Amino acid sequence: MAKVTILGATGNVGVFAAHTVSEIPYVSDMLLVGRPGREDFLAGCCRDLSDSFAARGTDVRLSYSTSILDAKDSDVVICTTGMPRRPGQDRNDLAFENAKIIAETAETIGRSSPDAILFLVTNPVDVMTAVALKYSGLQPRQIFGLGTHLDSMRLKSLIAHYFRVHVSEVHTRIIGEHGDSMVPLWSATTIGGIRITNLPTFSGLPVQEMIETVKTSGETIIRDKGSTVHGPGEAIATLVKAILGDENRILTVSSYIKSEIHGIGDVCIGVPARINRDGVFPVPLSLEENEVAGFRESVRKIRKVTADVMERLEEAR
Ligand SMILES: NC(=O)c1ccc[n+]([C@@H]2O[C@H](COP(=O)([O-])OP(=O)(O)OC[C@H]3O[C@@H](n4cnc5c(N)ncnc54)[C@H](O)[C@@H]3O)[C@@H](O)[C@H]2O)c1
Numbered sequence: 001m002a003k004v005t006i007l008g009a010t011g012n013v014g015v016f017a018a019h020t021v022s023e024i025p026y027v028s029d030m031l032l033v034g035r036p037g038r039e040d041f042l043a044g045c046c047r048d049l050s051d052s053f054a055a056r057g058t059d060v061r062l063s064y065s066t067s068i069l070d071a072k073d074s075d076v077v078i079c080t081t082g083m084p085r086r087p088g089q090d091r092n093d094l095a096f097e098n099a100k101i102i103a104e105t106a107e108t109i110g111r112s113s114p115d116a117i118l119f120l121v122t123n124p125v126d127v128m129t130a131v132a133l134k135y136s137g138l139q140p141r142q143i144f145g146l147g148t149h150l151d152s153m154r155l156k157s158l159i160a161h162y163f164r165v166h167v168s169e170v171h172t173r174i175i176g177e178h179g180d181s182m183v184p185l186w187s188a189t190t191i192g193g194i195r196i197t198n199l200p201t202f203s204g205l206p207v208q209e210m211i212e213t214v215k216t217s218g219e220t221i222i223r224d225k226g227s228t229v230h231g232p233g234e235a236i237a238t239l240v241k242a243i244l245g246d247e248n249r250i251l252t253v254s255s256y257i258k259s260e261i262h263g264i265g266d267v268c269i270g271v272p273a274r275i276n277r278d279g280v281f282p283v284p285l286s287l288e289e290n291e292v293a294g295f296r297e298s299v300r301k302i303r304k305v306t307a308d309v310m311e312r313l314e315e316a317r
């Protein structure tokens, strides 16, 4: 059985993730961590969740704290701490402010929970994954970000709707940045096990429109309802379950790659990775030419934002 800690547990994503993660059968203990001054809110969350556990028949020991040190002995630490973007902002606009929070958080987790797997949700998530890797001192397999998993789910939903098939019949991936330079892998997209490009109806698929919808999904939801919650919350639970259940699922997350994709590496970015109890392991991959070009471009962009942030962090510390 496992202990899961949620950092940023008073936030929109943190609160909902507490609910989805508590449904995972391997979770025995859950710690909600918020900022000092938020004790009443955290206590209220615990009471409210406990009511839902009673209604659902869930047996998870819940506690809260305002100290990250209490994450000690966690199997998985989910980090949703930091600013969300406001309408009109790009995720990368949050990079430096959130990096300061993540660097400090990662240092503490690295020292207090050296065996934990640290899961970054905070945006811009690829950059935050790199910052956490550097400042935690944990192994690359122990650090990953939500990456393009949510984008892949968004594309999956659009494809299923277009072809009027159950979502479980669609497998697809988006790799690269969780942002504008993301790259859809049509070469790895299947419906009912059949490569989508082999379907006669593929030529009519509004590919560009679909990708634009995925790229602007977060922005549109934030404009309409303030924050994205249910998509990320469910995606977080899928990934935590893949770890705790030692599932060896291949999901597309932000992870440190050495050279797994066409020799491209030394960056944290969304790639297909095997996920199990030991952590996250990028899968070596061959792509089609246009996909490699798009991925290179995405890597170039993320490397630049990451390098700028690392430099500013060094100056500020
Ligand atoms: N990767 C993804 O797909 C994805 C999806 C959704 C949200 N996000 C990101 O997750 C983060 C949280 O989103 P949200 O909607 O829950 O935001 P929110 O404002 O509702 O919650 C943010 C949480 O971080 C805490 N926090 C903020 N600044 C802090 C600081 N300096 N020190 C300690 N704690 C601090 C707040 O107290 C709160 O608990 C954002 O960065 C958002 O962009 C990422």
Ligand SMILES: O=C(O)C[C@H](O)C(=O)O
Residues within 6 Å of the ligand: 084, 085, 091, 123, 150, 217, 218, 219, 222, 228, 231, 232
């Ligand atoms: O779009 C955002 O800022 C939140 C998140 O990254 C999302 O894609 O839902």
